[in-house]
Every structure is written in structure tokens, then in C-alpha cells.
Amino acid sequence: MRATVSxxxxxxxxxxxxxxxxxxxxxxxxFTNSVFGIIICFVYIAVWSENPGAGGYDAKDAxxxxxxxxxxxxxxxxxxxxxxxxxxxxxxxxxxxxxxYRPVSLLGWYLASxxxxxxYHLLTRGLAPTLVGAALFDLRYPADxxxxxxxxxxxxxxxxxxxxxxxxVSASAFWLLDDTGVKHLAAIFAMFFSxxxxxxxxxxxxxxxxxxxxxxxxxxxxxxxxxxxKHPGTDAWAALAFQAAxxxxxLWLCHLVLGLANRKVVVQGG
Amino acid sequence: xxVIEVQGVSRSFVVRRKVGWLxxxxxxxxxxxxxxxxxxxxxxxxxxxxxxxxxxxxxxxLTGILVPTSGRLTVAGMVxxxxxxxxxxRIGVVFGQRTTLWWDLPxxxxxxLLRRIYRxxxxxxxxxxxxxxxxxxxxxxxxxxxxxxxxGQRMRGDIAAALLHDPEVVYLDEPTIGLDVISKSSxxxxxxxxxxxxxxxxxxxxxxxxxxxxxxxxxxxxDKGSLVFDGSLDGLHALGDARRTLVVDLVEPxxxxxxxxxxxxxxxxxxxxxxxxxxxxxxxxxxxxxxRYQVADxxxxxxxxxxxxxxxxxxxPREG
Ligand SMILES: Nc1ncnc2c1ncn2[C@@H]1O[C@H](COP(=O)(O)OP(=O)(O)O)[C@@H](O)[C@H]1O
Ligand SMILES: [Mg+2]
Numbered sequence: 001m002r003a004t005v006s007x008x009x010x011x012x013x014x015x016x017x018x019x020x021x022x023x024x025x026x027x028x029x030x031f032t033n034s035v036f037g038i039i040i041c042f043v044y045i046a047v048w049s050e051n052p053g054a055g056g057y058d059a060k061d062a063x064x065x066x067x068x069x070x071x072x073x074x075x076x077x078x079x080x081x082x083x084x085x086x087x088x089x090x091x092x093x094x095x096x097x098x099x100x101y102r103p104v105s106l107l108g109w110y111l112a113s114x115x116x117x118x119x120y121h122l123l124t125r126g127l128a129p130t131l132v133g134a135a136l137f138d139l140r141y142p143a144d145x146x147x148x149x150x151x152x153x154x155x156x157x158x159x160x161x162x163x164x165x166x167x168x169v170s171a172s173a174f175w176l177l178d179d180t181g182v183k184h185l186a187a188i189f190a191m192f193f194s195x196x197x198x199x200x201x202x203x204x205x206x207x208x209x210x211x212x213x214x215x216x217x218x219x220x221x222x223x224x225x226x227x228x229x230k231h232p233g234t235d236a237w238a239a240l241a242f243q244a245a246x247x248x249x250x251l252w253l254c255h256l257v258l259g260l261a262n263r264k265v266v267v268q269g270g
Numbered sequence: 271x272x273v274i275e276v277q278g279v280s281r282s283f284v285v286r287r288k289v290g291w292l293x294x295x296x297x298x299x300x301x302x303x304x305x306x307x308x309x310x311x312x313x314x315x316x317x318x319x320x321x322x323x324x325x326x327x328x329x330x331x332l333t334g335i336l337v338p339t340s341g342r343l344t345v346a347g348m349v350x351x352x353x354x355x356x357x358x359x360r361i362g363v364v365f366g367q368r369t370t371l372w373w374d375l376p377x378x379x380x381x382x383l384l385r386r387i388y389r390x391x392x393x394x395x396x397x398x399x400x401x402x403x404x405x406x407x408x409x410x411x412x413x414x415x416x417x418x419x420x421x422g423q424r425m426r427g428d429i430a431a432a433l434l435h436d437p438e439v440v441y442l443d444e445p446t447i448g449l450d451v452i453s454k455s456s457x458x459x460x461x462x463x464x465x466x467x468x469x470x471x472x473x474x475x476x477x478x479x480x481x482x483x484x485x486x487x488x489x490x491x492x493d494k495g496s497l498v499f500d501g502s503l504d505g506l507h508a509l510g511d512a513r514r515t516l517v518v519d520l521v522e523p524x525x526x527x528x529x530x531x532x533x534x535x536x537x538x539x540x541x542x543x544x545x546x547x548x549x550x551x552x553x554x555x556x557x558x559x560x561x562r563y564q565v566a567d568x569x570x571x572x573x574x575x576x577x578x579x580x581x582x583x584x585x586x587p588r589e590g
Contacts, residue, residue, distance in 0.1 A: 007386040014383070018374045098370050101335050103358040104387050266337050266351060269283045 007104065008112035015083065015116030026124050033070040033129035040066040041137055055201030061228050062199070064140045067133035068224045069196050071126035075118050075155065076162040076219045078194055079187045083114035084166035088183075091173040094270065100262055107254055111163055118159040143229050150236045154223035157243035161218040164250025165190070171254070174261040194219035215250065218243040271347070272308035273439055273471050274332065279305045279341030281327050301327040302495045305341070309473060311438070314465045316486035316503075317475040320576050324495040325475040326365075329443045332473070333363055346438060359388060362432035366444030369424060370431050371416045377427045378412040381434060388435035395434070402430040405460050422453030429457070433464065439471045440464075446481055458484050477575050493579050504549050512573035512581050513545040516552060521564040529558050540566070548573055 020026075041063050048059040057065065072078070087110055090096040099106055133139060142148045169186045173179040191197055193216035200211045200221040211217060222239050225231055231239050264270075282300045289295045302324035309315055319325055330336035331343060334350030334357055343350065348357045363370070371380040385395050403409050406426040411419060419427065425445060432440055442461070446454045462485055465472050474481065482489050482503055489506055491499035499506055506512075518527060519541050526534040527542055532555055536543040546555055552570050559565060573581075 003386065003389050007383075010383060010386055014372070014375055014379055021374075093368075095368055097330070097335050098365070098368060101333055101354070101358060101363065102387060103355040266335060269281075269336055 004104075004108075008108060011109060011112040012116030012119070015113040016120045017116075019117050019120040029074065029125050030128040033073065033125055034132040037067050037070040037129050037133050038136065040069070041133070055199060056230065057199070057201060057228075060138060060140050061230075063133075063137050064228060065199055065224050067130050067137075067139065068227060069220055070129045070133070071122070072155075072158065072194075072220045072223065073196065074121040074125035076158050076194075077114075077118075077121075077166060078162070078190045078196055078219060080166055080169065080183050080190075082117050082163075082166065083110045084163065084170040086110070086113070087167070088170040088173045088179050091170070091179075092177065096174075097265065097270075100265060106258055107167070107251065110167065111160070111251075114163045114166075115156075115159060122155065140228055142227055147226060147229060147236070150240060151223060151226045153240055154226050154243060157240065157247055158218050158220070158223050160247040161215050161243055161250060162190070164247060164254055165215055167254045168250070168257060171257045171261055174264060190216050190219065193217065195221040195224070199224075213242075215246045218246055273311045273346055274307075274309035274473065275342075275344045276305050276307050276328075276332075277342040279328075279331065279338045279343050281324075281331060281336065281339050300495050302331075302492070305492075305497055307490060307497065307500060309471060311471055312465070312469045313488065314461075314472040314486050315474070316482035316489040317473055317492065318477060318479065318482055318489060318575055319475075319492035320477060320579065323492045325492060326443055328492070329363070329365075329441045329473075329475060332441060333358075333361065359435065360438050362435070362437035362440040364425075364428050364432045364440070364442045364445050366425070366442070366447045369416065369428055371424065371427055373417045374415060376413045376415055377408065377419070380416065380427070380431060384431055384434050390435050394436065398434055398436070402433065405463065406430055407456070422449050422457075425449060425453070425457065429460070433468075433470070436468075437470065439473070442472065442474045444475055444477070446476060446478055454478075454481075461485060479572050479575055479578065483572075491575075491579065491582075498579065498582065506578065507547070507549040509582055512548045512578040514548050514552065514573060515571040516544045516546065516555060516559075517569045517571060518542045518544065518559060518563070518565060519567040521566050524563070527559060527563060529555055529562075531555065 044062040044066055045059055048054060048057070048062050052058065087096070087099075090099060099109070142151055165186065169182050170179060172182045176182065193200075193211050193214050195211075195217070196219075200208060200217060202208075203211050212221065222243055226236050226239060280300070280303050282298050285297050285299055287295045287297055305328065317325055317328065327336065331338050332345055332350060334352075334354035337351040345357060346360050350357050371377065372383065375383075381399065384390075390398075403412070406429065408426060408430060411423050411427070416424060416427065429442075429445065432442075445461075446457060449457065458481065461472060461474070464470055474485065476482065487502060489499070489501070489503050490497055491506065499509065516532065521540065523540045526537050527544060528534070529544070531550065532544040532546040534542055534544050544555075546552070556568060560568075
């Protein structure tokens with residue numbers, strides 16, 4: 001058990017370090033996130049001055065939401081990317097046979113690797129644009145320490161949920177060989193239903209109800225609402241439980257799918 | 271009991287081929303058919319055959335990442351496909367065309383991850399690292415990311431990686447493919463030493479007869495999925511009567527060279543081709559020619575495995 005945990009830590013650490021070598025890309029990304037953050041803020045300010053209190057948010061909530069969105073884009077890898085893309089590439093080249101041959105869990109390996117990546121993206125592409133936002137706009141911050149801790153947990157669970165979704169997308173390459181189509185589709189769903197384009201609180205009627213129970217709600221809407229204090233009292237724990245439930249369901253599904261993929265490789269020969 | 275036992279193992283693949291515009295046709299490819307062989311502990315066996323003969327398919331079945339379509343197969347007493355994880359801790363594999371190292375990481379980090387994956391005790395890890403660093407000359411590449419290594423350097427790293435956890439059995443699938451002459455020869459030295467000093471059982475696939483010549487006392491030849499020979503290299507040469515070729519560049523064009531035990535098969539200006547039996551040394555022939563002719567350059571071509579197999583078929587009429 002201890003040996004396994006130390007392996008996952010080593011994998012996460014390597015992954016973190018690997019992404020940290022792409023310095024220029026990181027800086028360019030931070031710049032882009034900051035510019036988009038500013039643009040979206042002006043849009044939101046315009047929208048909320050027309051409709052004050054829309055979706056239960058005031059203008060300050062909306063502006064904060066815009067920056068949280070920019071911070072989460074790369075952290076949860078809304079448009080795919082991350083360790084799961086490595087897997088898809090290895091399925092295409094057949095290198096995945098080497099992953100299967102190793103006496104360690106494939107799912108555990110890629111999850112650890114993706115968590116390492118997510119931490120790097122949180123500290124760079126997440127934190128830096130937020131600082132820019134905080135310097136330029138009047139933002140709302142978590143009211144107390146408990147909310148901050150709950151927000152931190154929500155971010156981790158946002159990553160694990162998105163990992164589960166992305167892993168299923170990548171695993172489709174075992175059957176389709178090329179997962180590009182599925183990936184594009186998944187990216188559109190994620191961008192829309194995470195609340196990145198329009199906050200889910202603004203979705204009208206049943207579409208809003210639906211969007212808040214889908215896994216993508218975990219990516220941004222749930223952590224943002226915790227940050228903004230929209231889940232009073234025990235509601236925050238319920239929101240975290242919602243994310244945890246999706247994490248468990250998706251990882252279990254990944255486990256099943258990888259089992260099938262393993263059978264396919266071993267029995268059918270790829 | 272043999273450490274590797276293969277009894278009547280066959281493997282076929284169903285492939286779908288496009289036919290015409292929309293049609294698809296299923297076709298069965300028989301990658302290996304009815305293999306029978308055993309490998310004893312400490313043996314170093316060459317597994318040789320042309321491209322597509324079924325070598326990699328055999329290795330994959332021996333690691334457990336592919337199940338046989340029929341037949342029985344055990345490695346170290348285990349059935350690879352059902353006990354893959356347990357077996358993986360006791361065997362090592364090098365896939366010449368792929369790497370088990372991590373592209374983005376320095377070589378050293380790949381070794382460290384493998385140490386954790388295989389739970390190698392610290393003392394063993396340090397001792398093995400010291401040995402491999404010296405014998406495989408890894409010191410100056412340990413901190414280089416794998417993607418920046420040359421093919422030969424990467425192969426050295428891969429071989430160390432396969433041996434790090436002290437496996438009893440190691441499969442090497444085309445470890446010398448694409449390597450230059452010097453890399454090949456130092457790799458062969460290392461493998462010979464590993465087999466001798468550590469008593470590791472080695473099964474080596476290749477389509478280069480020189481690998482076998484320099485390393486293996488036993489050779490198995492596979493062609494179109496079937497084992498067509500299992501015995502000593504001399505036995506193979508005797509059976510196939512394969513010949514090596516000496517290419518001689520004379521200073522000036524001249525008469526065909528006459529030398530004992532060699533046939534001059536081709537003359538093109540100053541360049542001449544002589545063939546001689548593959549199981550004899552080239553040294554006396556080279557010395558004789560150098561003494562009697564004005565020689566500008568000499569080189570020796572080994573028979574290709576394709577030639578040997580072709581010879582086998584023409585020399586020994588097969589039943590059926
Ligand atoms: N996964 C697979 N699906 C379909 N055909 C395969 C597969 N793997 C190998 N084959 C076929 O089986 C035969 C043997 O291949 P292989 O074992 O790779 O040969 P070698 O390693 O000796 O070059 C070839 O005809 C190859 O095309
Ligand atoms: Mg091969």
C-alpha cells in the first residue's frame with residue numbers, strides 16, 4: 001500500500017515537472033487567459049447592468065465567476081489534453097501494450113499523472129490570471145477558512161471528474177483507433193455544460209436543472225458556487241458529495257472500459 | 271522442468287479488409303502455427319526469421335499481452351495470459367521497436383519509476399545501477415531526456431530497464447535493429463556477460479544472423495509462422511549450406527581470383543564477389559588473397575536469414 005502511494009506520488013511529481021519545462025507555452029497561456037478574462041468581465045458587467053441579480057448573481061459574483069472560469073480551463077482541461085491525451089496517442093501507436101504489460105494499474109497511473117499536471121496548471125494558468133483579475137477588478141473571496149478548504153476539495157474533485165470523462169473519451173481509441181471526433185464532441189459538451197461559456201445559473205428552465213446534475217457541472221459551476229458562498233451551511237458538503245459521486249461513478253466506468261479494452265488487446269490482438 | 275514450455279501453440283488474427291467500395295472481407299491471418307519448443311534455465315536462444323514470420327507474436331504470447339488461439343504455454347511455471355502481473359515481476363522484455371522508457375523524462379527518472387513499479391529493494395537497485403552504468407556506459411546519458419537519445423543509447427537504456435528487477439527470463443525482440451556496428455557489438459558483449467554471470471535465460475529475436483553467430487549456441491528458425499529449424503548454428507549452416515560473400519576491390523581490374531575453398535561468382539571491373547561456406551573462417555581466405563593480389567579494400571557479407579531459409583527449402587525436400 002505504502003509502496004503504491006509512493007509510486008503514484010512519484011508519477012505525479014514527474015508529470016508536474018514535465019509540464020513545467022514548457023515555460024514559453026505557460027507564459028503565453030497566462031497572457032491569453034488574462035486577456036479573455038478581461039473581455040468576459042466587460043461582457044458580464046454589461047449583462048448584469050441590464051439584469052441585476054440574474055441567476056442569483058450580482059455583478060461582483062459574475063466578474064469573479066469569469067476569473068474562476070479562466071483559472072479552471074486548463075486545470076480541469078476542459079478541451080481535453082493532459083495525461084488522457086498521452087493514453088490516446090499510445091493506443092494509436094500501439095505503445096499501450098507496454099502500459100498493459102506493467103504490473104501496475106493503468107487507471108491509477110494516468111490519474112496520478114493527470115493530478116500532477118493539474119496542480120501545475122492550477123499554480124500557473126490558474127493562479128496568475130486570477131492575480132491579474134484581482135488587480136483590475138473588485139472580486140469576491142471565500143468568506144471563511146471552511147469555504148476555502150471546501151473550495152480546494154472542489155477543485156480536486158473537478159479534476160477527477162474531468163479526468164474520468166476524458167479517460168472514457170481517450171479509451172474510445174481502443175475501438176475507433178482515432179478519437180479525434182469523439183474528442184471534439186466531448187470538448188463542445190464540456191465547454192457548454194461546465195458553465196464556461198454561460199454560467200449554468202443562467203440556463204433557462206429544465207435545461208438549467210439538467211445541466212446542474214450532469215458531470216460537467218463539477219468542472220466550474222460547483223467550485224465557483226462554493227467560492228462565492230452560494231451553498232450555505234451543509235449545502236457545500238452536498239455539492240462536494242455530488243462531485244464525489246460522479247468521480248466514483250466515472251472511475252468505476254473507466255475501470256470497466258479499460259477491462260474490456262485489455263480483453264480486446266489480449267484476445268483480438270489490438 | 272523447462273523455464274519456457276510451448277506446446278502446440280497457434281495464434282491467428284481476424285483482419286477486416288476493405289473490398290471495393292463498401293464491401294468488407296474477413297480474413298484470418300495465421301501468425302504462428304503449432305509451435306513446440308522448450309527453453310532451459312540459463313540458455314541463450316536465438317529466435318530468427320524474416321519480417322512477418324511470427325517472432326513478435328510469439329514474444330507477446332510469452333509475456334501474456336496476447337493469448338494463444340490454441341495450445342499450451344508456461345513461463346516459470348505460470349500461464350502468462352492469466353498471471354500476467356505476477357509473471358511481469360519475474361521477466362524482462364525489450365521491444366526493439368518501442369521503448370519502455372518515458373520520452374519526456376531523463377533516463378535516470380525512468381529507472382527510478384521502474385524501481386518503484388517493481389519494488390526493487392534499495393540495495394539491489396543500487397548494485398544493479400552501478401553494474402549497468404558501467405557495463406552499458408550509461409553515466410553520461412543518465413540525465414538526458416529519453417527523446418534526445420540516439421537509437422543505440424536508448425537501446426542501452428531499455429536493456430538496463432528490462433534487467434533492473436533481476437528477471438529470471440528476458441525476451442529481447444530485435445534489440446539490434448537499426449544499430450550501428452559498434453553499438454551492436456558492445457550490446458552483444460553485454461548480453462553474453464549477463465547470460466553468463468547472472469544466469470539469466472535469454473530469448474532473442476532478430477533477423478540478423480550475426481547476432482546469433484556471436485551469442486547463441488542454439489537457434490530456432492521461424493518462417494511463415496512455423497518453426498522450421500531448432501538446433502545449433504553449425505547445424506543450420508550445414509542444413510542450408512548458406513554461404514558468406516567476400517567482396518574484394520582490387521587496385522586494377524584483373525582475371526577472376528582463384529583461391530581455395532571460394533568461388534568467384536561475379537566480376538565487375540576491379541570489384542569481385544567470392545562466396546565461401548558460412549561455417550568456415552574468412553581469415554585464411556583473406557590472408558591468401560591479400561598475399562597474391564593488389565587489394566584496395568575488402569568486406570564480408572553475411573548470408574541473410576532469407577537466403578538461409580531459401581537454401582533450406584531447396585536443399586531439403588520437405589514432405590507433403
Ligand atoms: N495484432 C495483429 N493483427 C493482425 N495481424 C497481425 C497482428 N500482429 C501480427 N499480425 C500478423 O502476423 C504475422 C506475424 O507478425 P509478427 O509476429 O509481428 O512478425 P515478426 O515479428 O516476425 O516480424 C504478420 O503477418 C503480421 O501482419
Ligand atoms: Mg517483430
